[in-house]
Amino acid sequence: MLAFIVKRLVMLVVTLLVASFAVYGSLYLAPGSPIATLTGGRAPSPQVVAQLNAQYHLNDPFLVRYWHWLVAALHGDLGESIPLQQNVSTLIGQRIGVTASLVLLTSIVIVIIGVGLGIVGALSHGTIDNSVLISSTVSAAMPAFAAAVVLQFVFAVKLPWFPALGDGQGFFGSLHHLILPALALAASSVALVTRVTRAAVREELEREHVQTAISRGLPRGTILRRHVLRNAAIPITTVVGLTIASLIALSAVVETAFGLNGLGSYLVQAAQNKDFAVVQGISLVLVVLFVVVNTLVDIAYALLDPRVAIGSRAQ
Amino acid sequence: MSIPVGGALPTGTAPEGPGPDAAAVPGEAASARSRRRLPELGVGGWISLGIIVFAVLLALFGPILRPYDPNEVHLSYANVGPTGGHLLGFDGAGRDLLSRLMVGARTTLLGAALVALVAVAIGSSLAVLTAWFGGRFDTAVSSGLDVLFAFPGILLAVLAAAVFGAGLLSAGLALAMAYSPYLARVLRGAALKERAMAYIQAGEVQGFSGWWLCFRHLLPNISSLIVAQGTIFFGFAVVDLAALSFLGLGIQPPQADWGVMVSEGKTPLLQGYPLEALTAVICIVLVVSAVSFLGEKLQERSTGGHR
Numbered sequence: 312m313l314a315f316i317v318k319r320l321v322m323l324v325v326t327l328l329v330a331s332f333a334v335y336g337s338l339y340l341a342p343g344s345p346i347a348t349l350t351g352g353r354a355p356s357p358q359v360v361a362q363l364n365a366q367y368h369l370n371d372p373f374l375v376r377y378w379h380w381l382v383a384a385l386h387g388d389l390g391e392s393i394p395l396q397q398n399v400s401t402l403i404g405q406r407i408g409v410t411a412s413l414v415l416l417t418s419i420v421i422v423i424i425g426v427g428l429g430i431v432g433a434l435s436h437g438t439i440d441n442s443v444l445i446s447s448t449v450s451a452a453m454p455a456f457a458a459a460v461v462l463q464f465v466f467a468v469k470l471p472w473f474p475a476l477g478d479g480q481g482f483f484g485s486l487h488h489l490i491l492p493a494l495a496l497a498a499s500s501v502a503l504v505t506r507v508t509r510a511a512v513r514e515e516l517e518r519e520h521v522q523t524a525i526s527r528g529l530p531r532g533t534i535l536r537r538h539v540l541r542n543a544a545i546p547i548t549t550v551v552g553l554t555i556a557s558l559i560a561l562s563a564v565v566e567t568a569f570g571l572n573g574l575g576s577y578l579v580q581a582a583q584n585k586d587f588a589v590v591q592g593i594s595l596v597l598v599v600l601f602v603v604v605n606t607l608v609d610i611a612y613a614l615l616d617p618r619v620a621i622g623s624r625a626q
Numbered sequence: 627m628s629i630p631v632g633g634a635l636p637t638g639t640a641p642e643g644p645g646p647d648a649a650a651v652p653g654e655a656a657s658a659r660s661r662r663r664l665p666e667l668g669v670g671g672w673i674s675l676g677i678i679v680f681a682v683l684l685a686l687f688g689p690i691l692r693p694y695d696p697n698e699v700h701l702s703y704a705n706v707g708p709t710g711g712h713l714l715g716f717d718g719a720g721r722d723l724l725s726r727l728m729v730g731a732r733t734t735l736l737g738a739a740l741v742a743l744v745a746v747a748i749g750s751s752l753a754v755l756t757a758w759f760g761g762r763f764d765t766a767v768s769s770g771l772d773v774l775f776a777f778p779g780i781l782l783a784v785l786a787a788a789v790f791g792a793g794l795l796s797a798g799l800a801l802a803m804a805y806s807p808y809l810a811r812v813l814r815g816a817a818l819k820e821r822a823m824a825y826i827q828a829g830e831v832q833g834f835s836g837w838w839l840c841f842r843h844l845l846p847n848i849s850s851l852i853v854a855q856g857t858i859f860f861g862f863a864v865v866d867l868a869a870l871s872f873l874g875l876g877i878q879p880p881q882a883d884w885g886v887m888v889s890e891g892k893t894p895l896l897q898g899y900p901l902e903a904l905t906a907v908i909c910i911v912l913v914v915s916a917v918s919f920l921g922e923k924l925q926e927r928s929t930g931g932h933r
Contacts, residue, residue, distance in 0.1 A: 322772075329773045334785070341789040452915035454865040456872045457907040460888055464900045475896050560778035564869050568892070579873050582788040590788040594781055602776045 315613050323606045330598045331384070334591055335377050341587075359393075366391065389592035394584060399592040402577070407596070409478060409573035410562050412485065416493040417500075417562075418555045425501040426547060429508020430540075433516065443505065451502035455561055459495040459568035466491060476570035492569045496562060500554040507550040511543040518542075545616045552608030559601050671923050674916035681913050685735040688728030696725040696882045705899040717887070717902040718894040726882040727905060733883040735913070737794050737876075738863035744802040745863075746856040749809025750848075754840050756810070757817035768814075771807040779804030779866055787875040794867075797876040801866050805859050812855055816848045850928035858921035861914050868910050884910050 346355060346363055355363070364370055371379070383390070389399035432443035453461075467475035479488035515521060516539055524534045563575025570576075574593050581589035613619040667675065693711070700720035707715040714723035752771070756764040779801055786800035787793075820826065821844065829839045845852075870876035871885030879886050884906045891903030 326773055326776050330776045333773075333777070337785050337789050448915070452911050452918065454869060454910065454914070456869050456885075456888060457911055460892060460895060460903045460907055463892075464895055464904065468896060468898060468900070557778060560780045563780060563784070564873060567873055578784055579875065582784045583792065583874055585788060587788060590785065594785055597778075597781055598776055601778060601781075605776075 312613065312617065315619075316610055319606055319609055319613075323602060326602055327599060330602065331381060331595060332377060334594045334598065335380055336373075338587055338591065339373070363393075384592075384595060389595070390588040392581075392586050392589050394586050395589075399588050402589060403574065403592055403596060406572055406574045406577050409485075409571050410559075410566070410575060413489055413492055413496065413562055413566065413571065413573060414555065414558050416486075416489050417496045417558055418551075420493050420497040421500050421504055421554060422551060424497070425504030425551070426508050428501075429505040429547075430512055432505065432509040433512035434535075443509065447502040447505040450498045451506075453498040455496055455498065455564045456568055458498040459492070459565055462491045462495050463568075478572050488569075488571070492565045492571060495568065496558055496565045500558065504547070504550055504554060508543070508547050511546045512539060515539040515543045545612065548615060549608060549612050552604065552611065556601050556604040556608065559597055559604070667920075667923060670919055674919045674923075677912055677916035678920065681731060681735060681909075681916075684728060684731040686732075688731045692722075692725040692728045694722035694725045696721060696729040697880055698722070705894050705897075705901075707901065714905060715901060718890060718899070723902055723905065726887060726902075727884070727909060730882040730884045730887060730906070731909070733794075733877055733881060734864060734868065734885065734910070737798060737867050737883075738860055741798045741801045741805070741863040741867065742856050742860035744799070745805035745809055745859055746852060748802065748806040749855075750813050750845070750852050752806065752810040753813035753817045753848075754844060756814050757821045758836060758840055758844070767810075771810055774803070774807045777804060780869065783866070783870050784873075784875060787870075792875045792878065794877050797867060797870045801863060801870075805862065809855055809859065813848060813852060816851050817844060820844050820847050850924070854921055854924035854928045857917060857924055861917035861921060864910065864914050864917065 346360055346369070369376070380390075387400050389403065391397070392399055392402060395402070428443050428447070432440045435443075450458075463475045466473050473491045474488050475491075477488060479485040518538075521534060521538050524538055560575070562573060563579055565571070566573040566576035567579055574596065578590065578593040578597070580586075581593065693713075698721060700716065703716040703720040704718055705716065706712075706720075709715060712722055712724065714727070717723050717726065752767060756767050782804045783797045783800035786796040790796040826839055826843065829843065867876050868883075868885030868888065871883055872889045874889065877883040877886055879890060887906035888903050888910070891900070891906060894900070895903040
């Protein structure tokens with residue numbers, strides 16, 4: 312088990328190194344000089360050029376420059392946004408809270424509704440099971456931006472229960488502003504979690520040891536908790552974890568749709584304005600979060616099901 | 627199941643039994659088999675097929691049959707609902723909504739089809755090459771792909787937009803790059819199974835070249851899985867391209883496109899004129915559900931089992 316975890320952590324570091332190299336190197340794929348890219352095509356004064364040359368070590372070889380950038384990034388310094396004249400780390404710090412709350416709230420929605428509906432669907436037959444299936448099919452086909460628009464129309468315009476745009480003030484204000492975005496972000500993921508949960512619970516219910524427990528007359532609740540859900544938890548945890556990882560990037564769409572001032576919407580604006588330092592900084596943060604969550608899911612999977620770690624050693 | 631942008635794309639299962647080698651079955655038996663298999667689509671499959679055929683016809687002929695010029699602005703008619711001659715009324719800039727939907731079908735579907743095609747081409751070549759050569763080449767390519775998994779498709783597309791400018795080309799290429807590792811991984815499993823089959827070894831012993839065996843035998847025998855995966859990823863591409871256009875990083879206005887229409891229709895929607903955004907959303911959701919339903923059916927059939 313330890314060997315498996317160490318192996319995954321080494322893979323994590325390698326992936327992050329290569330990913331950071333790709334994020335950094337993409338700047339130099341841009342047509343034109345790095346200075347033109349960094350200033351977004353604005354004509355820079357000689358002082359700015361000199362400052363940029365010094366700051367980005369533009370006169371050094373490429374790998375040296377990457378090394379400087381990486382070391383600075385590890386120290387929390389992601390450079391300077393040229394159009395805003397502000398430190399990128401500060402800009403990220405101001406916005407990461409909104410994204411984190413959005414992803415957290417969405418995860419809660421996914422777990423409660425997705426796992427809940429999946430269990431209900433698996434345990435029931437006929438109408439209830441069918442309505443679970445139909446509702447998950449409909450919501451699976453709802454891309455986040457489409458769900459956002461529909462929710463805004465129904466619950467903000469037609470029924471003025473929730474605000475359509477913007478961040479709120481204070482805890483309850485923010486929560487009130489985050490509910491529709493979280494539902495929009497959750498829509499298609501809930502469907503996936505529901506389906507996986509339903510299939511996993513169904514499969515466990517048919518197992519011999521569960522059938523034996525039923526025929527021995529054990530209480531239904533005990534069987535469900537001790538024999539069914541415990542085993543079904545393995546695929547469910549994995550799909551929930553991977554889904555949450557995918558929310559990190561997808562939040563950009565929902566943040567933009569609801570005018571939330573988070574990392575994702577800011578990344579999109581920065582890409583449109585060619586504010587490259589910000590694009591690099593936020594991309595790096597998002598990739599790190601994504602890769603770390605994925606690794607944690609892998610490790611959790613191996614802890615829940617030791618066969619995984621053994622299988623990887625056997626290869 | 628349709629998961630838009632992001633990491634958790636479902637990786638289809640590799641074929642369990644021997645691949646459905648339609649090429650090896652003599653003509654008459656093959657047609658008998660396809661006749662027997664047709665009804666397997668079920669009601670949902672036929673409805674999906676109908677929606678897809680309609681959408682393709684719309685993409686082909688929409689721009690010719692459209693009743694009005696999709697970019698002709700009548701500001702005084704902005705957000706006017708359906709009236710005589712304008713079945714769906716006008717959008718926020720006073721352009722004929724039905725015409726924009728019809729013309730937008732081509733942009734939306736053609737863009738996504740190109741993305742899926744490029745991704746399938748890259749993914750299946752990588753799959754066949756890694757399965758064929760194996761060894762160090764396989765290890766190198768597979769670990770390279772592992773790194774690409776670290777980039778959610780939408781992030782790659784945003785990076786591409788920042789570097790090369792927003793537009794269909796950079797968004798499409800970024801998405802194709804983001805999809806191909808998933809395709810390569812699924813197809814590699816199938817190709818490996820096929821590579822181990824006796825007929826390939828027999829071919830090698832008889833001295834047929836690797837290219838001949840790959841293109842004449844291996845690739846055709848995993849083609850049904852390639853088609854199924856291509857269909858599924860076409861659905862993802864419709865969603866992701868529309869999402870990028872919605873963000874302003876994909877197809878650029880005033881070009882008529884369903885994603886752009888959702889984006890442009892958002893402001894009127896908040897003012898109580900939802901027709902533009904909602905009709906575009908309905909078009910996207912219908913096509914995507916139909917495509918992903920059919921893709922899953924094809925996948926089931928190509929892997930020879932239900933689930």
